[in-house]
Amino acid sequence: MALDSVTLQVKPRGKPIKRLPKEAYLSSSSTTEELYKKLSGAAGCSIYRLRVTNASDGSFIPNSKDTTIEAAGCKDGGVVNVKDLGPQIDWRTVFVIEYAGPLIIHPLIFYIAYPYIYPHTSSFSISSLLPSSSHRPPPPSSLQHLSMVLVLLHFVKRELETLFVHKFSSATMPVFNIFKNSGHYWGLSGLVLAYFTCAPFARISTPNLEASPVNNVFTYFGLLLFVLGELLNFNTHLSLSSLRPRDNPTKRAVPKGLGFDWVTCPNYLFEVLAWVGIWMVNRNWSTGLFLLVAIVQMFFWAKKKERRLRKEFPGEYKKKRYTIVPGLF
Structure with missing residues (x-):
């Protein structure tokens, strides 16, 4: 894979999320909006139902086209937690x-x-x-x-x-x-x-x-x-x-x-x-x-x-x- 590629370990927080992928592959320059789209697309649910946080410090990762994966603190091999917020x-x-x-x-x-x-x-x-x-x-x-x-x-x-x-x-x-x-x-x-x-x-x-x-x-x-x-x-x-x-x-x-x-x-x-x-x-x-x-x-x-x-x-x-x-x- 490319040198700037980032592989994130994905784990559900709270109740299980059907079809949620175990890993997400992006580049360090990808936006957090792209991360949300990958996760929601794979899980087959609305992007707005998901809340993503860094497992290391619990910091919130916003669904933003202006914030990169790197800026959000996501590093290669890092773990993100995904919570289903329910119907919106x-x-x-x-x-x-x-x-x-x-x-x-x-x-x-x-x-x-x-x-x-x-x-x-x-x-x-x-x-x-x-x-x-x-x-x-x-x-x-x-x-x-x-x-x-x-x-x-x-x-x-x-x-x-x-x-x-x-x-x-x-x-x-x-x-x-x-x-x-x-x-x-x-x-x-x-x-x-x-x-x-x-x-x-x-x-x-x-x-x-x-x-x-x-x-x-x-x-x-x-x-x-x-x-x-x-x-x-x-x-x-x-x-x-x-x-x-x-x-x-x-x-x-x-x-x-x-x-x-x-x-x-x-x-x-x-x-x-x-x-x-x-x-x-x-x-x-x-x-x-x-x-x-x-x-x-x-x-x-x-x-x-x-x-x-x-x-x-x-x-x-x-x-x-x-x-x-x-x-x-």
């Missing part, structure tokens, strides 16, 4: 499904299920479940309707960004994860948020727009925060998308633009700003709960991104003390 689903499809939850549930509760799930009666009976005039609850207030519109606008924006703006470094994710990920959006920002912000008893904290001048100031400031947060969030997503070539979205670069000098993830900062605006409009505990859970999750994502950026661009990336909100976390 496209990341773009995942986000579309996740964000569809609130877009379906909020109008469903406000306009269809409302008289059935909020029976206005002092005692329970079968007749109380029917939307008759005697049992029909009072209609949602103007602020409750406004809150729903803001939530819908937020998730419509997310859907459009998913379809036309975002570029994903990973093509797929395990199918099972879609149920776990969708729980946050279909459950918390969908069912819980819609049910408690639309409820007749929520009118105590969410009156009509005309309730008082103080109420109006609070509401209009919330609207201002929402619009500002959504526009700045969209601008950040455009900046992040521009860093990745469309023909090679796995390629990374140092994020730049408005907010990146303040925190690691300004898109998360502006997301928080928009949801604070929604909370100022509906003043409901369910919105606060969703925001709190989202902040915790985004904090862990942001810390992970900060570590990755420091590792990948040690001389170019400017380290950040705060990942989401300047002065806090």
Whole structure:
């Protein structure tokens, strides 16, 4: 064989992979993408189901057209472990499904299920479940309707960004994860948020727009925060998308633009700003709960991104003390 040829010993990690070859023959200048294609072709499965690592140190070998076998630490006679990640689903499809939850549930509760799930009666009976005039609850207030519109606008924006703006470094994710990920959006920002912000008893904290001048100031400031947060969030997503070539979205670069000098993830900062605006409009505990859970999750994502950026661009990336909100976390 050629002097620069590399023979890799291939071993499955975890459950056995049918037809996985015991050896892979490449050249040191071959890309890791070629390695993945050889392994997936021989095993007869999608290239995205496989995760390849170096057996010597456990380092991940990416599926990349820009990384050579040699650069990935694969040497002649070395051993690579191959793990079957199971059935996969496209990341773009995942986000579309996740964000569809609130877009379906909020109008469903406000306009269809409302008289059935909020029976206005002092005692329970079968007749109380029917939307008759005697049992029909009072209609949602103007602020409750406004809150729903803001939530819908937020998730419509997310859907459009998913379809036309975002570029994903990973093509797929395990199918099972879609149920776990969708729980946050279909459950918390969908069912819980819609049910408690639309409820007749929520009118105590969410009156009509005309309730008082103080109420109006609070509401209009919330609207201002929402619009500002959504526009700045969209601008950040455009900046992040521009860093990745469309023909090679796995390629990374140092994020730049408005907010990146303040925190690691300004898109998360502006997301928080928009949801604070929604909370100022509906003043409901369910919105606060969703925001709190989202902040915790985004904090862990942001810390992970900060570590990755420091590792990948040690001389170019400017380290950040705060990942989401300047002065806090």
